[in-house]
Amino acid sequence: MPSQSDGSSSNLILVVDDEDANLAATARILEQANYKVLKATTGSEGLTLIHEARPQLVLLDVVLPDISGAEVCNRVKNDPEFEDTFIILVSGLKLSSIDKASGLDSGADSYITRPYSSQQLLALIEAILRLRNAKIALRKKTEQQLAEQAREMHTLETYHGTDSTPLTRQLLGVKSLSRAAPEIFSTLIMQYGSILDLAVEQHTQQVHLRLTEQLRDLGDALGVLNAGPRDVVEIHKRALKTKVEENSSIRVQLYLEEGRFCVLELMGYLVTYYRSIAVQTNRTRSEPRGVKGQGDGS
Numbered sequence: 001m002p003s004q005s006d007g008s009s010s011n012l013i014l015v016v017d018d019e020d021a022n023l024a025a026t027a028r029i030l031e032q033a034n035y036k037v038l039k040a041t042t043g044s045e046g047l048t049l050i051h052e053a054r055p056q057l058v059l060l061d062v063v064l065p066d067i068s069g070a071e072v073c074n075r076v077k078n079d080p081e082f083e084d085t086f087i088i089l090v091s092g093l094k095l096s097s098i099d100k101a102s103g104l105d106s107g108a109d110s111y112i113t114r115p116y117s118s119q120q121l122l123a124l125i126e127a128i129l130r131l132r133n134a135k136i137a138l139r140k141k142t143e144q145q146l147a148e149q150a151r152e153m154h155t156l157e158t159y160h161g162t163d164s165t166p167l168t169r170q171l172l173g174v175k176s177l178s179r180a181a182p183e184i185f186s187t188l189i190m191q192y193g194s195i196l197d198l199a200v201e202q203h204t205q206q207v208h209l210r211l212t213e214q215l216r217d218l219g220d221a222l223g224v225l226n227a228g229p230r231d232v233v234e235i236h237k238r239a240l241k242t243k244v245e246e247n248s249s250i251r252v253q254l255y256l257e258e259g260r261f262c263v264l265e266l267m268g269y270l271v272t273y274y275r276s277i278a279v280q281t282n283r284t285r286s287e288p289r290g291v292k293g294q295g296d297g298s
Helices: 020-032 043-053 069-077 097-105 118-161 166-172 182-205 211-224 229-246 249-286 291-297
Strands: 012-016 036-040 057-061 086-091 110-113
Touching (some): 020 118, 043 069, 057 118, 069 086, 086 118, 182 249
Parallel strands (some): 057 086
């Protein structure tokens, strides 16, 4: 059965061969396997049909009367518009490994030599189409991940750029940590970046790396510095930005996923720190005055 496609040229194969007998035989094999077939007898005609019909796959004879199959392949593969067009070079000659390598250098996705059976041809086509569809799926997934990363970074930028309310200014101060203590803030970003590295490593290696302890220590340090939620978000944003610039899209996705848990946990530890300080303060205020003096006089 033909592989499923992603567009209007579903299961469409272009056969380019200047020998009528070869062209007819190949087309018959493909049509019996339920593929849609276009035919061309020259390289120029093949290029025109590739531009107009956008076939999934091209079976391209190496020897053509006007333009060689390798040159046609090279032109198609060097055009980003046709990155999803896969090409199998076909030859009636017994080519050496060097000749095959030269053909693959032109961008061909595979090679087949005549004579071949219908089973051999169809098996190769199925394998190439599966490879093509996997490549398209991976590209779409990568594009979705990049879009998600961009949205998340934009959300962080928006959140951090929001002006603080009068109550926030009263409780946490007007200046952010990045303005009040830039050198210390840079150190905190590096420390949090290391924690993100640990989180990704812990996820991929399935090992325990004292991640919770380090987040708790960082939360306490931020509490000592009178940090607020916006400071935590800014640290998270800047550390993530560095990871985005330094890593591949797949690894960046891991940083984003693990980072969501890290920033929430860090916020939690900062809240815990402030709550413990508030409890201690309330206890001190609620102690009866003169208790110490009465104890000393006994």
